Amino acid sequence: MTDKELKHLLESNAKTVQAMLDEMAEARQERQELREGMFQIQNAVAQLTNIQERITNLLISLDGDRPTILKKLSALETKLDRLLQQNPTDELG
Numbered sequence: 001m002t003d004k005e006l007k008h009l010l011e012s013n014a015k016t017v018q019a020m021l022d023e024m025a026e027a028r029q030e031r032q033e034l035r036e037g038m039f040q041i042q043n044a045v046a047q048l049t050n051i052q053e054r055i056t057n058l059l060i061s062l063d064g065d066r067p068t069i070l071k072k073l074s075a076l077e078t079k080l081d082r083l084l085q086q087n088p089t090d091e092l093g
Contacts, residue, residue: 001009
């Protein structure tokens with residue numbers, strides 16, 4: 001193999017190695033971006049789970065308060081009925 005052929009082979013190999021290194025660097029960068037994206041997705045899922053739990057707790061709380069609200073409304077209705085029975089000649093409106 002002549003010096004010129006050897007030099008050409010070395011240059012060709014150097015270009016190939018450089019191209020491989022560039023591809024490896026790009027792949028490394030892509031993997032890092034994917035990791036960051038996955039981390040963001042995990043955070044979003046955690047936030048959504050937290051929100052879902054809070055909504056569930058709120059609905060449970062509202063459902064638990066329903067009897068209290070109904071009792072208060074019933075008590076108001078009873079008082080109103082008594083007042084109306086005390087003053088049967090008065091008209092509303």
